[in-house]
Amino acid sequence: MVSFFDNSESFNSFKPFNFKFLNVSHCFENETVDWELCTVSRLWRYNLHYFEFLSDGSRSDIEKISLIQQWIDKNPVDTGTGWEPYCVSLRIVSWIKYFSCRDMDVPAEALKSLYQQCIWLESNLELHILANHYFENIKAIYLAGLFFKSRRADRWASGYAIKLNEQIVEQFLPDGGHYERSSLYHQVITKGLLELFSFTESVENPELNGLIPLDFLEQYICRALDFSQQIVFPNGDLPNFNDASSVPCLTEWNMRYAESVNIFSQGHIAEAYNYKSSGYAGIKLTNDMFVMKTGPVGPDYQPGHTHCDILSYELMLAGSKVIVDTGVYEYQPGECRAHCRSTQAHNTVQVAGYEQTEVWGDFRVARRVSSVECDLNSSNNSHRITGAYKGFFARPAGLVSHTRAVDVTVENDAISCLEINDIITASGSDNCVNRIHLHPSIIPVLNDEDTNVYLYLEGDLIAKLNFKGFDGVSIMDTEYYPDFGVREANKCLVLSSSGYFPQSFSYSIEVVLK
Structure with missing residues (x-):
């Protein structure tokens, strides 16, 4: 929650x-x-x-x-x-x-x-859930220990300070991201760190001073803020990987809160980045951004916010979202919740209708992707992000390996071209479907003569997609959920391929108008 x-x-x-x-x-x-x-x-x-x-x-x-x-x-x-x-x-x-x-x-x-x-x-205490729930449990009792004056309150402060110190070290990864690999929950727990800092700083009781060292908290807050600044879109939206909402209110709130307690993000915003621990890799420019999900689903013992979105991505051009993650509409169990977590709801490859990871119920995960890897190589104005994993455990013919290499060309502080190459390795033969979910403002037009797709924004051509190795290309109607309780109609490109493995196919996104 x-x-x-x-x-x-x-x-x-x-x-x-x-x-x-x-x-x-x-x-x-x-x-x-x-x-x-x-x-x-x-x-x-x-x-x-x-x-x-x-x-x-x-x-x-x-x-x-x-x-x-x-x-x-x-x-x-x-x-x-x-x-x-x-x-x-x-x-x-x-x-x-x-x-x-x-x-x-x-x-x-x-x-x-x-x-x-x-x-x-x-x-x-939610010891059966742990993760962000347990963090909120022990944070509340610790703050109550600072607020009340009693022997029990002193025990709350001293005892739960130790637990918080342990959980902060466990839940925040070396690159600054939160270990549930959701940009939204990263913001929520970063807010929790700021609350801890603010209350701990105001403690007047000398016996309670230093239970959670302020420099320790500041170190983790700064890393968390640096991570946020790197992965957030130029307009303030969050990437929608795993359970996340793109609405930027919490990001802005955390930055203001941090400044109010004299903590400032010191991180340099890099053009190309690869957060291997958190599983975010991408290219960030003044008005353009490409970000790909490249890491594991979450902590092994609590992957409840997991989606089948490994090697999925989102794309912004000239300040406008072009390719989006489907998002999350609700947490209620049912068809919509299941769809949002499914492979077909993300910009990645699905094999024979099976799921990357076995997600079930509203917050349950069984067998999940493994051997997740990512590398970033940059040279002059081009960057290559390569990710790989093994998954699709329910496939009777055995596991599937998916490798995706994305070449991003940058010119004049803008993305000019992307080339996305996929290799699917498995036994036997099957069909593969590659999906590209478009922002509701983007209108795709399929040219039957050259099988290219042209993307229009407010009547202007902004990009052309070229395809190689696919048997067919079609456009389907679907829905986009930029925030909880919000649904918008959008279009999805469906690229299909079939045959014996290994299969390789690719597409390029040539930016036409900036």
């Missing part, structure tokens, strides 16, 4: 009981919140229980205290959505932040409830 609070856009809060999460609005009538509202998704209800709207400046303190009181009255201990550990964790932090930054008398009942939630959470 994840939080999607954006103070500037997510809430139409002229009314205290009007909420907007995941691009879905709901106004509760009669100033009474239905905390188990059944007409919205479970993730929407999660966001309601997070209480991150306490940071919304357009709501008055009277309204916020009223909502806190309603929650206490309507949500008895260990009952309902609000008492799922992830919800409890984020709500604890929201209440502590709100109470800490207000010159007000905090209602005794609210403090009692907050303390009770912390005690309950300590007995319900």
Whole structure:
């Protein structure tokens, strides 16, 4: 699960009981919140229980205290959505932040409830999930240890500081990325580091000083910010690999938060980069960007946010998205969730209709791709990114190896051409399908005479695609999900090939108009 609070856009809060999460609005009538509202998704209800709207400046303190009181009255201990550990964790932090930054008398009942939630959470840590959930659990208890004054609180601060130190080292990779390999969750956990830094810096109790060294936190925050600055698109969007949303609000929020505590990204933005640990490789220019997913699916013990997107990519030209990842519409189990995680939803090769990795349920993964490798070689104005993996475990004839080499030519700080070469190695024969998902603003036109595809943006020709080694090229209708709860119609190019392995095929994207 994840939080999607954006103070500037997510809430139409002229009314205290009007909420907007995941691009879905709901106004509760009669100033009474239905905390188990059944007409919205479970993730929407999660966001309601997070209480991150306490940071919304357009709501008055009277309204916020009223909502806190309603929650206490309507949500008895260990009952309902609000008492799922992830919800409890984020709500604890929201209440502590709100109470800490207000010159007000905090209602005794609210403090009692907050303390009770912390005690309950300590007995319900999500050790069966770990990863970002566990990080949020122990972060909440640690901050409660700094907030409250008691022997138990001191134990929370000292004990959970040790756990946080361990989790930060484990969850952040050497290149600065978060180990779940999702750009969105990277931003969420980076926000958590910033909250830890801010609260730890403000500690006045000498016995609690240094539990989490500030220079240790700053080191990890700087690396995380550097990573973000490199992989984010020129317009601020995030790559949509694994479970991720391209909306840039969290990236901008983290940068502002970091500056407010005098932490600044020091990283140099490279034209070509290869983050082998995190699995992001690409070319970043002033208005153009190519980024490819080149790493493992995630931590072996928690790959729940995995998609079948290895060697998939996204492309921006002249500040406009051209080729996109399908994205994520929702976390609800079902056909849409399954499609978003499938191989056909990404810009990569699918063999005989099988999946790269066996994803199932809403957050489950069985056998997954292995031997994932990536190399970057640059010379003058050209860059070659080569990635490879083994996958398609469900294929009866045996495993499949996929190697993709992408040659990117750069001229005058712009991408002028891409050549994408795929080699599929396996036993026997089968059909392969290569898909290219286009941004909704891009109109493809297939020329039957030369089998080229021409891409148009607002009536202007921007690129021409040439194909080699394919049996057929077609255009199909599909959907694009740039953010949770948002669906847009778009086009997908479908390139097919069949025969005995090994098979090799390629296509080039020649940029025509900049």
